[in-house]
Amino acid sequence: AQSVTQLDSHVSVSEGTPVLLRCNYSSSYSPSLFWYVQHPNKGLQLLLKYTSAATLVKGINGFEAEFKKSETSFHLTKPSAHMSDAAEYFCVGGPPRGSSNTGKLIFGQGTTLQVKP
Amino acid sequence: ETGVTQTPRHLVMGMTNKKSLKCEQHLGHNAMYWYKQSAKKPLELMFVYSLEERVENNSVPSRFSPECPNSSHLFLHLHTLQPEDSALYLCASSRQNTDTQYFGPGTRLTVL
Numbered sequence: 001a002q003s004v005t006q007l008d009s010h011v012s013v014s015e016g017t018p019v020l021l022r023c024n025y026s027s028s029y030s031p032s033l034f035w036y037v038q039h040p041n042k043g044l045q046l047l048l049k050y051t052s053a054a055t056l057v058k059g060i061n062g063f064e065a066e067f068k069k070s071e072t073s074f075h076l077t078k079p080s081a082h083m084s085d086a087a088e089y090f091c092v093g094g095p096p097r098g099s100s101n102t103g104k105l106i107f108g109q110g111t112t113l114q115v116k117p
Numbered sequence: 118e119t120g121v122t123q124t125p126r127h128l129v130m131g132m133t134n135k136k137s138l139k140c141e142q143h144l145g146h147n148a149m150y151w152y153k154q155s156a157k158k159p160l161e162l163m164f165v166y167s168l169e170e171r172v173e174n175n176s177v178p179s180r181f182s183p184e185c186p187n188s189s190h191l192f193l194h195l196h197t198l199q200p201e202d203s204a205l206y207l208c209a210s211s212r213q214n215t216d217t218q219y220f221g222p223g224t225r226l227t228v229l
Contacts, residue, residue, distance in 0.1 A: 034217070043207055044221040045119065088158070095215055104173070105218065107159040 004093045006108035014116050019063075019078040021111045023091030026072060032094040033074045033107040034105075035065055039087045047089075050074060061085070086115045120125070120144040121221035123208050129227045130198065138193040138224045140208030148214040149191040151183060154205040166191060167214040198228045 025031060032051050036044040036107040048059025055067045065068060065076045091108040120143045130136050142149065151163040153209075165173035166185040182194040191208055205225050211219040 032217075036220070041223075041225070043119065043121070043123075043222040044209075046217060046219065049217055104162065105160075109159055 002031060002093050002106050004091050004106050004108040006091050006111050008111050009109065010112045012114040012116060013081045015083055016080050019081045019113065021076040021089050023074045023108060024072050025093050029094065033067060034092040034094065035076045036090045037087045038093060044090065050086055051117060081115045083115050088112050119219045121177065121208060121210055121219055123221040123224050126142060126222065127225045129229065131229050132198060135196040138206055140191040140221055142189055142210035144210060145218065146210040146212050147188055148211045149185060150209040150218060151193050152207040165214060169177045172214065189211055200228050
C-alpha cells in the first residue's frame with residue numbers, strides 16, 4: 001500500500017528566506033510523486049513531478065524537490081519565499097507509469113505556508 | 118489557467134434540490150476525475166472516467182451521479198444531498214488515467 005505524509009501542517013517563513021516543506025512516502029514500488037499548490041478558492045496547480053528520470057526535479061516559480069529513496073522523502077524547497085507563495089501545498093503519490101492502478105493519487109494532508117513580510 | 122474549467126464556481130442548494138456540476142477540459146485528455154475536498158480532510162477521489170467509461174467508483178453514495186458524454190465533458194448530478202456533502206468539488210483530467218492530472222478551479226457547494 002502507498003501512503004504520503006506531510007510532516008508539517010503549517011509552516012511560517014519570512015519573505016526572502018528559504019522554504020522547506022517536508023513529505024515522506026511509503027510505497028512498495030517506485031512511485032510517481034507530485035507537488036501541487038492551492039491558493040485560496042482556487043483549484044490545484046501542478047508545481048512539479050517526479051517520474052524516476054532525475055532525482056532533483058525543478059518546478060515552476062523557483063520550487064524544486066529531491067527524491068531520496070534512502071530516506072523515502074520528497075521535500076519541496078525554494079531558496080527565497082515571496083508573499084505570493086502563501087498557499088496550501090500538497091504532496092501527492094501516484095502509480096508508476098504503465099501501471100493498471102487507474103488514477104489513484106494519494107494526497108498528503110496538506111501544508112499551509114504562511115509568508116510574513 | 119490549466120485548461121480545465123468548472124461551472125458553476127459556487128452553488129447553494131437545499132436538500133431536496135437537483136443540480137448538476139459541469140467540467141470541461143480543453144487539453145485533449147482521455148481521462149477525467151471528480152474529487153471532493155472537505156475542510157481538514159485529504160482530497161477524496163470520487164469517480165474516474167477513462168475514454169468515457171467509468172473505471173473507478175470510490176464507494177460514493179448514489180445521491181452523486183456522474184456522467185461523461187464525451188472525453189471533454191464531465192458532469193456530476195446531485196440530488197437529495199446532505200449538509201455534510203458541502204465541500205469543494207474538483208474536476209481533473211489527464212492524458213491517460215496514469216498520467217499527471219490537471220485540476221479545475223472547483224465548485225464550492227453548500228447544502229442547506
